[in-house]
Amino acid sequence: MGNYYVALFARRAVGFLMVLFVLSLMIFVLARIVPGDPARMALGPSATQAQVDQLRQRMGLDEPLITQYVSYVSHAVTGDLGRSIVSDREVSADIATFLPATLELVIVTIVIIFAVAVPLGVLTARYRNSWIDNSGRFFSLIGVTIPSFLFAVTLQILAADHFPSWPTLGRVDFQLGAPAGPTGFLLVDSLLAGRPDVFLSALQHLAFPALSLAMAGIGQITRITRSAMIDHQRRDHVLTLKSFGVPDRVIVFRYLLKLSSIAPLTIMGLEFASLIGNAFVVEMVFSWGGFASYGLDAILQKDLNAVMAVVLVSGIFFIAANLVIDLIISILDPRLRFKEAR
Amino acid sequence: MSIPLLKVADLNIAFTTYGRRQHILKDVSFEIGRGERVALIGETGSGKSVTSKAILGTLPDNARIESGSIEYNGRRVLDMPGREREALKGTAFSIIMQDPLSSFNPVFRIGRHLDDVMFYADRRDGVRTSAKDRKQRIFDVLRRVQLQDPERIFDAYPSQLSGGMRQRVLIGLALLHQPQLLIADEPGTALDVTTQDEILKLINRLVDSEGLSLLMITHNLGVVRQTADRVFVMRHGEIVESGNLRQIFQTPRQPYTIDLIDAIPPLYGPKVVNQPISSNAPIITLEGAGKVYVEKPFLGRMKRHEAVKPVTLSVPEGEIFGLAGESGSGKTTIARMVMGLITPSSGTVRVGSPAQASASQRLTQIVYQNPGTSLNPKRTVTQTLAVPLSHVGLHGKAATLRMEELMTLVNLPSAYLSKYPHELSGGQKQRVAIARALAAEPKIIVLDEPTSALDVSVQKQVIALLQRLRDELGLTYFFISHDLSLMRNFCSRIAIMLKGEIIEEGRTADVFADPRHPYTRALISAIPVMSDEEEALKPTVSVEERARFLVRSTA
Structure with a gap:
C-alpha cells in the first residue's frame, strides 16, 4: 500500500516538473513578445534613450531569449525570482508577503463551498424533484451563472445600506494592530498571538470576499453531489443495507456520502484554477491586497519578473491542490489503490 | 392446521412511473410452512422480485400495496407500525442478494457492512453489544458459510474478494440474526457455474442444518430442482401454476409452464440435438495464436499477463x-x-480462404x-x-x-x-x-x-x-x-x-x-x-x- 503512494508521488513529481517547464517557457516567451518595452515603462516617458538602454542591459533584455531563459530558470530554482522593475524589490519577498492573504481567502472559500454544497447536494438528492430540490437547482444556477465580482459588489452595496458597521474593504481592522507573522494567515496568526479581537475582525473581513468567491463552486458542487447521491442511491448495496434494517440516515450519511464525495472532489481540483482566476477580480473589489491584486498590478505595469512569478506560483498551487485531492480520493476509494498494487 | 410461517394473500401492487399506474402484482397468494423450501419462478417482469421486496418491506417509493395481506406467524406485517416492521428485517426474513459484485459498497470494508447490520439489529432488539463481541459473532457466521479466514475477509474491501467469496459473505449477512425465512434472489446467477453449484449446495445445507424456510426466486429451473420442494410459476404478475416439484416438472398443466420447461436445452437424454459435423475446408484457422499483455507500471517490474496461451484450432x-x-x-x-x-502476440490467425x-x-x-x-x-x-x-x-x-x-x-x-x-x-x-x-x-x-x-x-x-x-x-x-x-x-x-x-x-x-x-x-x-x-x-x-x-x- 505504501508503494502506491510512492508511485503516485513519483509519477506526479515528473508531471509536475514537466508542467512547470512548459508553463515557465510559455509565460517567458509570452511576456517578451507582447508589445511595450518593460524598461521604458519602468522608467517613464521622461527618461532618455540612454537610460532605457542601460536598464535593458542591466535586466539582460538585450541578450538572446535562450540565454535569458536559462539564466531565469537557474536563478528560479534557488528561489530567486528576480527583482521587480517597478518597485525594485525582491519578487520572492513580495510573493511571500501577498500570497498568504490569497491562500487564506481561497482556503476559507473551499471550506465554505464544501460546508454549503455537500449538505445541500445531499438534501436535494434526498428530496428529489420536491420544492427543496427546485430551490437548490435555482440557487445553483444563480451561483454558476452570475460572475463573482457581481456578488462582491452587490454584497458591498447591501452592507453599506443595511449594516454600515460591517467591513467591506481590506483584510482586517488596521486600528487593532494585527500581528505580522509567522504564517501570514491572519486567522492563524491572531490565534497564535492570543488576539481574539483580531481573529474576529479578520473573519468578518473574510466573509464577503469568500462568499462571493464561493458561489460558483457551491452551485457546481451541489449539483455534482446531488447527481452522485442519486446515482448511488439506486445501487444494490443500498438495497442490501435497507433489507437488513440499517437506518436510512446511516445509509445516507455514512455509506452514500463517502461514495458520493469522490466526484465533487475531482471537480474541486479543476475548480481551483477558476477560483484563483476569480480571486483576481474579487480581491480588487475588496481591496484585499493579496497575491492576485499584486499579479494584476504586475500585468498592468508589465513588471516581467513579477508576472512570471505570479503565474508560476499559481501553477504550482494548482498542481499541488490536485495532488492533495488525488491523495484524498485514493484514501476514500480503496479500489484505486488495489488497481495499482495488482 | 397450524399457522404457516409466511402467508401472502391476494396481494396487489401497483407502480406509478411518470404518472402512469401499472398493476404489477395481481392477487398473488401463497404460503410457506416452517422448514419448507418454496420456489417462485418466472421470467423478467413476472413480478417475483417485487413479491420478495413486498415481504421484506423494501419496495421502491413509487410502489403501492393496493390490497392484500402478508402474515408472518399469523401477524399481519403490513399493518404493523414502522418500528415493529423494521424489527422483522434480518430476523424474521432475510435476503440473499443476487449480485455479489454490486451488493457491497465498494469504498467500505466487508466487516463494516456486517457490523452495521448486526449493530442496528441488536439495537432494535434492545441489546447493547460491544464491537469485540459482535466481531466474534460475525467470525462465527463467516465460518458457517465456509469462509476459512474470517479475519482477512472482515478487513477486506469488496473488490479484494472473488465473486464466490462475496456471495458467501452475502449468505452470511443473511444469517447474522437467525432468520426464520431465507429469501434467495437468483443466488449465484452472476457467478460461474462451478461456483454457483457450490453456493446452491451451501444454501441447501444451511437450510437443512438450521431448520430455515427458503423462498427461492429464480428463472433457472435447474436451480429450482436442486433447492425447492414446492413451486409457484409467475407470469405477468400472477401466479399461473403451483404444485410440488415433481408435479410441475413432470406433469405441468398450464401452457406457459410447459413452454418454460420445453425451452430449457437438455444436457442428456433423448431430447438432445446433435449438430452435424462439417467436412468443409476450414474458414477460421488459429496456429499457435496467443496473446500476451505487457504492463509497465511507473515503478517496479514489468508485468506479463498471458491472456491466451498459444492455441491451435480450425473451424470448417x-x-x-x-x-x-x-x-x-x-x-x-x-x-x-x-x-x-x-x-496475436504469437502465431497466426487466418480467417476465410487465403x-x-x-x-x-x-x-x-x-x-x-x-x-x-x-x-x-x-x-x-x-x-x-x-x-x-x-x-x-x-x-x-x-x-x-x-x-x-x-x-x-x-x-x-x-x-x-x-x-x-x-x-x-x-x-x-x-x-x-x-x-x-x-x-x-x-x-x-x-x-x-x-x-x-x-x-x-x-x-x-x-x-x-x-x-x-x-x-x-x-x-x-x-x-x-x-x-x-x-x-x-x-x-x-x-x-x-x-x-x-x-x-x-x-x-x-x-x-x-x-x-x-x-x-x-x-x-x-x-x-x-x-x-x-x-x-x-x-x-x-x-x-x-x-x-x-x-x-x-x-x-
Missing part, C-alpha cells in the same frame, strides 16, 4: 464452433483475435451479449442498420430495400425500423443486433453469449433463428458461452478453456459423453439439470478434482 466453413469457459478464461480474447480486433484473408474484417461480424448496451439508445433501427450498409456501399433506396430484407430475415416487421431500442423487448433488440451483423453479408459471425441476457423462452427463439440463418445463408458461427447445456444442443464442436488454455476439444457429443479433462467433468457436473435421469448421466467428479478447480473462485 458452415460449422457452429463453441468455445466454453468461465469468466477470465480467455474466450473473449480469442474471439477478438478471430474478429481481427487485436493481433484469397480472402485481406478482407477479414468484412468477413467477420459479431453479436454481443447484451443488446441493451450494444445498440445505441439514441438511434432508430434504421440508423443502426445504415452504418454497416454504408460500409458496403448501400445508400438511399437500395439501403432501405436491404433493411427490409434484413428485418424479414430476423423475423421482425419492417415497421420496427423506425423504433428506438427502448421500444423493443430484449429478444427483439437481439434480433436487431443480429440483423446489424448480417448487414455486411459476413461469412462468419462471432456470437459472444448472445442469449445469456435473455429469458429462456426468448433464448429458444433466438437460437432457432440463428440456426435457420446458418442454414439459409451458409454462415459459420464462433459461439462463445458459459452455458454448457445450450452449447450441447447448438454446437457441432466444442472447446473448453481454462486459464487461457484450451484443455479439451472435440465433437460436442463426444465431449459430453466422455469428458477427458477433470475440469470439463467438474464443469459439466455443476450444471443444474432438469431431471434425475440427467443428473445420473452427468460425469462424476471426485472431491479432490472439484476442489482443484474451485481454488480460483473461493480463494
